[in-house]
Amino acid sequence: MDTQVTTTLRAFIEESYLFGDSSRMPADDESLLETGIIDSTGVLELIEFLEEEFGFSVEDTETVPENLGSISGLTRYVSSKRAQGAA
Amino acid sequence: MTHTTTFGPDTLALDLAAETERISQTIRDYLRGARRKGAVIALSGGIDSSVTAALCVAALGPERTFGLHMPERASSPETISLSRSISDHFGFDSVLEEIAETLAAAGCYSRYDESVRKVVPEYGEGWKSKIVLPSVVDDGTLRVYQVVVENPDGEQSSHRLTTEAYLGIVAATNFKQRVRKMMEYYHADRLNYVTTGTPNRLEYDQGFFVKLGDGSADVKPIAHLYKTQVYALAEHLGVPEAIRTRPSTTDTYTLEQSQEEFYFSLPHHLMDLCLYGVNHDVPEEQVAEATGLTVEQVRRVNADIEQKRRTTGYLHQPPVLVEDVAEIQY
Numbered sequence: 001m002d003t004q005v006t007t008t009l010r011a012f013i014e015e016s017y018l019f020g021d022s023s024r025m026p027a028d029d030e031s032l033l034e035t036g037i038i039d040s041t042g043v044l045e046l047i048e049f050l051e052e053e054f055g056f057s058v059e060d061t062e063t064v065p066e067n068l069g070s071i072s073g074l075t076r077y078v079s080s081k082r083a084q085g086a087a
Numbered sequence: 088m089t090h091t092t093t094f095g096p097d098t099l100a101l102d103l104a105a106e107t108e109r110i111s112q113t114i115r116d117y118l119r120g121a122r123r124k125g126a127v128i129a130l131s132g133g134i135d136s137s138v139t140a141a142l143c144v145a146a147l148g149p150e151r152t153f154g155l156h157m158p159e160r161a162s163s164p165e166t167i168s169l170s171r172s173i174s175d176h177f178g179f180d181s182v183l184e185e186i187a188e189t190l191a192a193a194g195c196y197s198r199y200d201e202s203v204r205k206v207v208p209e210y211g212e213g214w215k216s217k218i219v220l221p222s223v224v225d226d227g228t229l230r231v232y233q234v235v236v237e238n239p240d241g242e243q244s245s246h247r248l249t250t251e252a253y254l255g256i257v258a259a260t261n262f263k264q265r266v267r268k269m270m271e272y273y274h275a276d277r278l279n280y281v282t283t284g285t286p287n288r289l290e291y292d293q294g295f296f297v298k299l300g301d302g303s304a305d306v307k308p309i310a311h312l313y314k315t316q317v318y319a320l321a322e323h324l325g326v327p328e329a330i331r332t333r334p335s336t337t338d339t340y341t342l343e344q345s346q347e348e349f350y351f352s353l354p355h356h357l358m359d360l361c362l363y364g365v366n367h368d369v370p371e372e373q374v375a376e377a378t379g380l381t382v383e384q385v386r387r388v389n390a391d392i393e394q395k396r397r398t399t400g401y402l403h404q405p406p407v408l409v410e411d412v413a414e415i416q417y
Contacts (some may be wrong), residue, residue: 033229033394034393034394036397039394039397039398040220040230040231040232040398041250041253041254043229043230043231044231044232044248044249044250044253045250047231048249048250060228060231060247061228063228063229063231064226064227064228064229065227065229068229069229
C-alpha cells in the first residue's frame with residue numbers, strides 16, 4: 001500500500017468525520033459505511049476530497065464500495081488512478 | 088403478526104376492522120391524556136394523509152377532525168382537488184392555507200435555485216428540477232445524489248451534486264415540510280387539538296421525513312403499518328379510488344419525482360416485503376422468491392435498509408442532555 005496516500009486519507013477521515021478522535025479510526029479493511037463513519041453525504045464529501053487532493057476525476061462507474069468503502073480500498077483506488085494519470 | 092412458512096404478500100394481511108379499532112383507541116387514549124379535543128391533519132392528496140384522516144374520523148368523528156390543504160408552487164395541479172376530496176368525502180372541516188408566499192419570504196425558492204446553480208449555472212426562470220438517487224437493486228455502486236434539470240425547451244440533463252449543492256437543496260426544500268407543520272400547530276393550538284404525523288412504516292423506519300417538519304407530530308397513527316397495509320386500510324375505510332390509485336410522489340420538486348427514484352429502491356409492495364424480511368429474519372432466498380428479485384438484489388436492498396437506518400437514526404433522537412433531568416419523565 002502507498003503509505004503516504006493512506007496517511008493522507010486517515011488525516012481526512014479523522015478531521016472530517018471523527019472530530020479529531022483518532023481512537024475511533026477504523027481498521028484499513030473496515031467498511032466506512034457499515035461502521036457508520038460515512039453516509040450518503042459523506043460519500044459526496046469523500047469524492048470531492050479525492051478530486052481536490054489527488055487531482056483526478058472520480059467517474060460514476062468508479063463509485064463502488066471496492067474503491068471508496070474502506071481505507072485500503074481507497075488507497076488502492078487512488079494509487080491506480082494516479083498510475084493511469086502518469087501513464 | 089407471525090412469520091408463516093409461505094412468505095409473500097399475504098404475510099402482511101391484517102384484520103382491518105380490528106386494526107382500525109386498535110388505532111382509534113390509541114388516538115382517543117392519547118387525546119384524553121393530553122386533554123385535547125381533536126386532531127389536525129395536513130392533507131396532501133396522497134394515501135398516507137388520507138388514511139390518517141379517515142382513521143381520525145373513525146376515532147373521533149368528523150366534528151373533531153380538521154384538515155389543512157397546503158399546496159405550494161411545486162405541488163402537482165391535482166393535489167388540491169384530491170386533498171379536498173378527502174375532507175368532502177369524510178365530511179370534516181378544512182381550510183386552504185397558501186404557503187407559497189411564506190416559503191418565498193423565507194427564501195425557500197431562491198435558495199433552492201441558488202443551490203442548483205452551483206452545479207448547473209444556467210438554471211433559472213422556466214427551468215424545472217428534481218434530485219434523484221440511483222437504485223441499489225442492479226449493482227453495488229454507492230448511491231450518489233444527482234440533480235435532474237429540464238430547460239424551458241424540455242431538454243433534460245443529469246448532474247452529480249456537490250456536497251454544498253446537495254445540502255443546500257435539501258435545506259431549502261425542508262422549509263416546505265416545516266412551514267406546513269408550523270401551520271398545523273397554529274390550528275392545533277387555536278382549536279386545542281393535536282397534530283398528526285402521517286408516515287407509514289417504510290417512511291418511519293427509513294427516515295423518509297424532515298426533522299421538525301413532517302417528522303414532528305403528537306400522534307403517528309400509521310407509523311407501524313407497512314405501506315401495503317395502509318392501502319388495504321384505505322380500501323376498508325372507503326378512501327376514494329382516485330387517491331388509492333395515485334402513484335406515490337414526493338410532490339416537492341418542480342419535476343415529477345417518484346418516491347422510488349428519490350429514496351426507496353423498489354416499488355412499495357416489494358420494499359414492504361424486504362423490510363418485513365429484515366425485521367423477521369426471513370431467509371433471503373424466501374424474500375427473493377416472494378419479490379421476484381435475485382438473492383443478490385435482496386442482499387443489496389437489505390444492506391441499503393440497514394444503511395438508511397444508520398444514516399437517519401438521528402432524525403428519531405430527542406435532544407441530547409448532558410445528564411438526565413430525573414424530575415421530567417414521560
